[in-house]
Amino acid sequence: MSIWEFANPRQFMGWSGRALPWVAGLAGLCLSAGLIWGFFFTPDDFRQGSTVKIIYLHVPAAFSAINGYLIMFIGSLIWLIRRHHVSALAARAAAPIGATMTLIALITGAFWGQPMWGTWWVWDPRLTSFLILFLFYLGYIALWAAIDDPDTAADLTSVLAIVGSVFAILSRYAVLFWNQGLHQGTTVTVADGAQQDNIANVFFYPLILSMAGFSLLFISLVLLGTRTHIRARRLRVLFQKEMRT
Amino acid sequence: MRDIGLTRGGVGLISGLTCDVGAGDCLFLRGRNGAGKTTLLRAMAGLTPVGSGTLTVDAPPAFSGHADGLKASLTVAENLEVWASLYGTVSIDAAVSAWALTPLLDRPAAVLSAGQKRRVGLARLLVTGCKLWLMDEPTTALDAGFVKDFEQVVRAHLAKGGAAVISTHLDLGVQGQTINLDEYRPDDAAVTLEDDWAGVM
Amino acid sequence: MIALLLRDLKLAVRSGGGFGLALVFFLIVVTLAPLAIGSDTTTLTAIGPGILWLGALLACLLSVDRIFGLDFEDGSLDVLATAPIPQESVFLAKSAAHWMTTGLPLTLMAPVLGLLLNLPAPALLAVTIGLALGTPALSLIGAFGGALTLGVKRGGLLLSLLVLPLYIPTLIFGAEAARRAAHDLPYQTPIVFLAAITLFAAAIFPFAGAAVLRINLR
Numbered sequence: 001m002s003i004w005e006f007a008n009p010r011q012f013m014g015w016s017g018r019a020l021p022w023v024a025g026l027a028g029l030c031l032s033a034g035l036i037w038g039f040f041f042t043p044d045d046f047r048q049g050s051t052v053k054i055i056y057l058h059v060p061a062a063f064s065a066i067n068g069y070l071i072m073f074i075g076s077l078i079w080l081i082r083r084h085h086v087s088a089l090a091a092r093a094a095a096p097i098g099a100t101m102t103l104i105a106l107i108t109g110a111f112w113g114q115p116m117w118g119t120w121w122v123w124d125p126r127l128t129s130f131l132i133l134f135l136f137y138l139g140y141i142a143l144w145a146a147i148d149d150p151d152t153a154a155d156l157t158s159v160l161a162i163v164g165s166v167f168a169i170l171s172r173y174a175v176l177f178w179n180q181g182l183h184q185g186t187t188v189t190v191a192d193g194a195q196q197d198n199i200a201n202v203f204f205y206p207l208i209l210s211m212a213g214f215s216l217l218f219i220s221l222v223l224l225g226t227r228t229h230i231r232a233r234r235l236r237v238l239f240q241k242e243m244r245t
Numbered sequence: 246m247r248d249i250g251l252t253r254g255g256v257g258l259i260s261g262l263t264c265d266v267g268a269g270d271c272l273f274l275r276g277r278n279g280a281g282k283t284t285l286l287r288a289m290a291g292l293t294p295v296g297s298g299t300l301t302v303d304a305p306p307a308f309s310g311h312a313d314g315l316k317a318s319l320t321v322a323e324n325l326e327v328w329a330s331l332y333g334t335v336s337i338d339a340a341v342s343a344w345a346l347t348p349l350l351d352r353p354a355a356v357l358s359a360g361q362k363r364r365v366g367l368a369r370l371l372v373t374g375c376k377l378w379l380m381d382e383p384t385t386a387l388d389a390g391f392v393k394d395f396e397q398v399v400r401a402h403l404a405k406g407g408a409a410v411i412s413t414h415l416d417l418g419v420q421g422q423t424i425n426l427d428e429y430r431p432d433d434a435a436v437t438l439e440d441d442w443a444g445v446m
Numbered sequence: 447m448i449a450l451l452l453r454d455l456k457l458a459v460r461s462g463g464g465f466g467l468a469l470v471f472f473l474i475v476v477t478l479a480p481l482a483i484g485s486d487t488t489t490l491t492a493i494g495p496g497i498l499w500l501g502a503l504l505a506c507l508l509s510v511d512r513i514f515g516l517d518f519e520d521g522s523l524d525v526l527a528t529a530p531i532p533q534e535s536v537f538l539a540k541s542a543a544h545w546m547t548t549g550l551p552l553t554l555m556a557p558v559l560g561l562l563l564n565l566p567a568p569a570l571l572a573v574t575i576g577l578a579l580g581t582p583a584l585s586l587i588g589a590f591g592g593a594l595t596l597g598v599k600r601g602g603l604l605l606s607l608l609v610l611p612l613y614i615p616t617l618i619f620g621a622e623a624a625r626r627a628a629h630d631l632p633y634q635t636p637i638v639f640l641a642a643i644t645l646f647a648a649a650i651f652p653f654a655g656a657a658v659l660r661i662n663l664r
Contacts, residue, residue: 174615312521318461330449
């Protein structure tokens, strides 16, 4: 059995329906553990005080925001190449969730920035890039909403997602060129494994937990959204059939 | 054309249609509104993909849809010349005389009546020099006199080894086979929703 | 392809198909800016390059929906798609016509309007070079957006939502070059980046745009 079999809508509805409660439950578990540990059982930072604890929301949200775009891009690519309806609908479902994550990252960032930098917003490359990422998300969502025929909409949004990804990356580097930033460097670098230089272990473990929680939450929301879109699509076909008879 | 199936919006329009249009042939498409005449013509023109079956078009087709594709601020002659150079043909004279357009040549298309616009739109088919003409409701807005002209132009085209596919409600004085698309409408009982979506709930 | 280009140019000149309108819009933006911000010359010098670039961007955006929209409505696009000319060429010819009737006149007018904004000579030069190199990308991206929104009724707002984010890299490098020039700094780097983005756009958008046109004509 090929892996693509799982992408048949009926198959997908079957396994995703069974998987969803587990993924969602695990997400809730990781999130509550990570956040409670992070908020109440870690020491305050010696310079940043308790403000530092917002990273347990901010960093995972930012991480999910970027991964959301990645899911959108991959889903679109699969749709264009193999024309699997589920992948187009998954890309569609990922967009509003990714946009929300981007917004959460921006807002939590502003809350953190106010006491730290003395301002809610600066035109720092990282912040600006995220704002731009948000705009790209909005354009993609708006295009889906504007087109009636589902296959045409899937085709057009896929092309937009791919062209948009290229330009989002271009914008990222253009923004870096435009303004060197105030934002601190990356908090979590995966490259050097467990050995972290820029964050102490006490903060690191709960952060990993809440990142896992956010990712699982993201996955379960995407699954849920995709299931909704598949049902809507099925309804559409049923209506059309009814109109003919 | 072999066993063509077409779908629009996920629901089958036509199924099991097989026919062949050769040099000198004329094919009339009939059917209710929404029977799939326009969709079939657009599929032949290569605009819409066919759902199933094979559709081979050997000669490059010239397509004439509901709209005439005229530019209001260009004159009739300029409108035709654009298409002549895009299709790599030299002269628009034959088309102009066939459709009695000489007095209109220097008028901007904006001032033409609906019937005159249609004539220019049909004259484009001659300008392209293509063998296969695909025409969607070509006789709308033409009065009886010009419908006769139209028949004559089509007959001349067929006599020169051309072919035409015409969707129409009128009985035109041109020999040709007629297909009623209503007969190829998929059975409602057998309407297959795209397999993918069956039993999804 | 040349025939199509010539037709579009002729249409633009004859029927005010955006030609001229974009220029007037550009002029109005530049007139309104000092009214909103104040006539202090040092402030104007500082923000002048940005205003010129923003004005050019918006003026370009104003007319992109017509690139394919008009042809789609009157059926010409169907005929073009069945004509023996690849969709990629159609896209390229029509973007080129848009640039010649919008981007090019905007570029030529920018130094004059720059004088109104009290820009020093090097900045005028940088804005002009930047616009000359950057506006083709704006036309290509705009044409792509126009092709995307063909089937959408009253897609104007959607079009700007789709196109403006794609304009960001061009805007950043273009305005940066002019800003650097205003401070007598070397501005070669952003200009080179600007040209690179235009070349890149010319390489990908004819294909992306043609694909989108085919989808919309189904």
